[in-house]
Amino acid sequence: MYLNSSVKSAARLSVAPMMDWTDRHCRYMHRLMSAHTLLYTEMVTSPALVRGHALHLLDHHRSEHPVALQLGGSDPDELAEAARLGEQAGYDEINLNVGCPSDRVQSGAFGAVLMKDPALVARCVAAMRRAVAVEVTVKCRIGVDDQNPEEVLPEFLSRLVGAGIERVTVHARKAWLDGLSPKENRDIPPLDYPLVHKMKELFPNLHISLNGGITTLEAAEAALDNGIDGVMIGRAAYHQPSDILCQADRRIFGDGKDTTPEAIVGLMLPYIEAHLDGGGKLSQVTRHMLGLFAGRPGARIWRRVLSEGAHHTGAGTALVSEALNRTMEQSVLASQSRAV
The missing domain is CATH 3.20.20.70 (Aldolase class I)
Incomplete structure (x- = not known):
């Protein structure tokens, strides 16, 4: 405490x-x-x-x-x-x-x-x-x-x-x-x-x-x-x-390093696994994660993959990893487009 x-x-x-x-x-x-x-x-x-x-x-x-x-x-x-x-x-x-x-x-x-x-x-x-x-x-x-x-x-x-x-x-x-x-x-x-x-x-x-x-x-x-x-x-x-x-x-506090939404997703995976092992549902956690990439390239696909898939029977961390991968792919494409 x-x-x-x-x-x-x-x-x-x-x-x-x-x-x-x-x-x-x-x-x-x-x-x-x-x-x-x-x-x-x-x-x-x-x-x-x-x-x-x-x-x-x-x-x-x-x-x-x-x-x-x-x-x-x-x-x-x-x-x-x-x-x-x-x-x-x-x-x-x-x-x-x-x-x-x-x-x-x-x-x-x-x-x-x-x-x-x-x-x-x-x-x-x-x-x-x-x-x-x-x-x-x-x-x-x-x-x-x-x-x-x-x-x-x-x-x-x-x-x-x-x-x-x-x-x-x-x-x-x-x-x-x-x-x-x-x-x-x-x-x-x-x-x-x-x-x-x-x-x-x-x-x-x-x-x-x-x-x-x-x-x-x-x-x-x-x-x-x-x-x-x-x-x-x-x-x-x-x-x-x-x-x-x-x-x-x-x-605000002058202490610590910045975090990234990509890193946060990775850190959430063990927590989600434990929640699922305890009988919980994926959507109970991922509903709070929908805004992680707000304002960033890939935000829409991140929200769509999680929103559409999290309620399905058997949905787990693989879905979250898929959403992250597709989000990062979209981010890379957006960076390449800006560089052209």
Whole structure:
């Protein structure tokens, strides 16, 4: 397990928790691409762990560290118990979701709707901190619905600091719980980076990571150079992982060499073999690999071979190797064409 100081350092760049995407197979691949970037689980609800005893949701590979568990919930005692279970499972950080705008989350009285009750959030994180030794953090929005972010965000962060929180990730958009779908909430509400930078000025000792709309390492570097402590990248890190993670160790952390998507495919093969030997399906892993060559020659054929073949009975690493070979052939042809 990483020490808190190391996790805080890793938070200089993190991959956002994303439902149905950042599962253990995805995180394993991301870790091969970057040794230092902080990884997050999909959100796991505290009722599922505490009342449903769904401890399999905590499964992860030892190589994923530093890795954080994101919890969803609104009952302080239940969240404290879920945090204990997460710590026992070996997670380096426990994060509370105060940003998800989905209907399912709202009906459970957690996620972004908690922005309306900062006192309850403070009680939740205080209970979680008492329960575990690893760091407890929060991911939030700048506000919801008709709230004025300029007013509510400082109050919200002040409550968190008062409860002992030292690190927070702010998605720099409001969440509209009434009128916008979760997908629309990721794009339509305008970004307000200046407000997040203002929060850093108001809370200089609070480690603040910026989330929302950051799609390149250049943008991440610019935010860090402008005084933000960390940057969290979501969809771009999933759909174009090589663009974000293959150079992250060198450019963001100043440590390590760049990786390549071709090398990552080779490193994934033993993991895929082990997964298949354990009764898993090829598509459960390869669905996260489709974007490895995004923006590169051969990307289309890579996606097509895997998408069309991974669901077939008996599909295994031979299909992945075939996809890689055909992708590299396409890359060579593209290079020769450019040279003519």
